[in-house]
Amino acid sequence: MKDGSIVLTAFTRAGAELALKLADLLGGKLFVSEKNFVDGAELMTGSLSDWAGEYFNKSQAMIFVCACGIAVRAIAPYIKSKLEDPAVIVIDEKGQFVIPVLSGHVGGANDLARKIASFTHGVPFVTTATDVNNLVAVDEWAVKNDLIIENPKLIKEVSGAVLNHERVGVAITEQNIKTPWPATLFLRPKNLILGAGCKKDFEPEKFEQSALKFLDDAGVSPLSLKAVASINIKANEAALINFAAKYNLEFLTFKAEELMSVPGDFASSQKVLEVTGADNVCERAAALAALRLGNSQDYILMRSKTKFQGVTCALAKIKN
Secondary structure (H helix, E strand, C coil), X not given: CCCXXXXXXXXXXXXXXXXXXXHHHXXXXXXXXXXXXXXXXXXXXXXXXXXXXXXXXXXXXXEEECCHHHHHHHHHHHCCCCCCCCEEEEECCCCCEEEEEECCCCCCHHXXXXXXXXXXXXXXXXXXXXXXXXXXXXXXXXXXXXXXXXCHHHHHHHHHHHHCCCCCEEEECCECCCCCCCCEEEEEECXXXXXXXECCCCCHXXXXXXXXXXXXXXXXXXXXXXXXXXXXXXXXXXXXXXXXXXXXXXXXXXXXXXXXXXXXXXXXXXXXXXXXXXXXXXXXXXXXXXXXXXXXXXXXXXXXXXXXXXXXXXXXXXXX
């Protein structure tokens, strides 16, 4: 999982000095060899390949102040896909040319290159066709609007159609609907909250199966989940923690009195009230998380309390 960090490296003293300025500008961390060490940097103790391998999978961006070939060879063994790779940028040691090498749109390398070039008074060498033609790149637009691309194989087809001034099919919805056009790129908004409860020490695999069946029955994409919410006595429940981590979701828990203060018409259970202090966990937790994360006064309870063996689920939608 990426930690949002920006890492830099350089291979000359002049390059290290420029990279250090960029690290300060971007809030990044510079790694250099002992030969090119500058105050404020960290020492790269292993090989460049080892360093690239360590940070490629977890950093948001990697910036190389060096010849382009050095950077390409360093990252080549680790490249996966445009949805997974970090932004990779190469800059010469004078800051004249700023080249986004990898993940120009989804990873934000093109925008980052423009920002760096503005700082160094250099030229951003953006080569993606949509940018060159001043057209909207659907994958970049999706990222900027917090939308998850469900079928990325269609990005190339949609971008090609845009370049040829043809009509394209793009559906922005959390609902699992029939494909409205022969080739439809589905973009999923992160606007759903899974409210959940389960028995103590419940098996994570069984919880995942129940949660996914619940979402499928609700007719929504798991990609639209933003968070899992529950009561605070479940804060250390492995089944909930693991599910949130696997699907890259926030995990929120609330005190019983917070849940009871949520406005709305919820199913009520005296047994649950006696055990937890709240008459309903999954519905109220989903609703409260939707209010908090949406910074709104309202929410939509899309699916009420649904019971599985040892698990209860509910679904709320953030209302903007």
